[in-house]
Amino acid sequence: MKRAEALQSIVGVIGDAPCFITVGLTWSEWNKLRSTDGNFHLKTLGSGSSVGLGLAAALPHRKVVVFDGDGAVIMNVNGLVTIGRVRPKNFVHIVFDNKIYESSACIPTATAYNADLLALAKGAGITAATRVNAVGPFKAAVTTAMTTDGPHFIVAEVEPSGEDANTSYSRIDEVDGKFRFIRYLEALEGKKLREDAIDVKFSIR
């Protein structure tokens, strides 16, 4: 299965849920399909699952989605362990395993050898973990994840896209992207989340 096909199949299933997208091409593929300010593009490889955990814990009534990659997960394996400990019910972790560092010269990752992401997740205590390698089962797994309590962990085995990963950075000003994401969350929540940064009661001290 191709990652872009897999993503296309779940646009309606993800709906308006806030999404964190790992470093690399997944961002541009997803942002073309669901072009909203609710797509947060990360800069630190592996950080997606942990930023997602922070948001999921803060908004326990809302599904939070992370689009991750094999290289990212194995850089932040301890992030899985913390998710398995905290077990946020609203956390949906989707990992596209293409077995290469697509943005770094397509060099093979450890999943091309002996690492098993599904076993890592289960070992970390994430019980709702599954592996799929075709679009139909992928969409079914994501639908289950979006409609039942998690945390959910889905390994989707995909082919390398074969595209030039250097084109993956589309939003240059990431601070602007951050504020857009916050405003997107505020629209979903129907209330202000961040007040003005300067709090007078501290500033006058």
Next chain:
Amino acid sequence: MEMRNTKQAAEGSRLIFSAIKEAGITMVASLPEQKLFDLIDLVSKDLELRHVPLCREEEGVAICAGSYLAGGRPAMIIQNGGLMNSVNGLANTALHFQIPILLLVYYAGDFGDRGFSTVGSVTEGVLQGLQIRYTVLRNHADIRSTITGAWALAEDSSRPVAVLLTKSVLLQ
């Protein structure tokens, strides 16, 4: 889960905890250290603070960022060795996206703290290299103004700010 029976927490740790609350911190990510036991214990038992126990400190920077996006005011309680573990996250997540985080960092290898002189010797240089403003907390009298002021500075500058916690201030 009660990890061990303790006498009342040391006054310094209680004062730091009170200052964290006064600063308006809503979420604390932590990794244990013996000298931080009382402080983390107070945080974990507080009903208002969200406490996330970490496996490695860099993930804590990202968890703090996620909390901030939803309106939270995040802090980390870690050792200075863990600060070293967090450097990429501090640069490419916290500083790059301009996320304020209150970093409460145990100063292992400080004057009079034996066994960790190497990490102690590089701690302030790493913070300077990251252009993260910091101060060293040594006296109980300075706890309240330093912690509340550090968070105010973090929020005003949209950057992490560090307070290095010494053995004397935590355990007395």
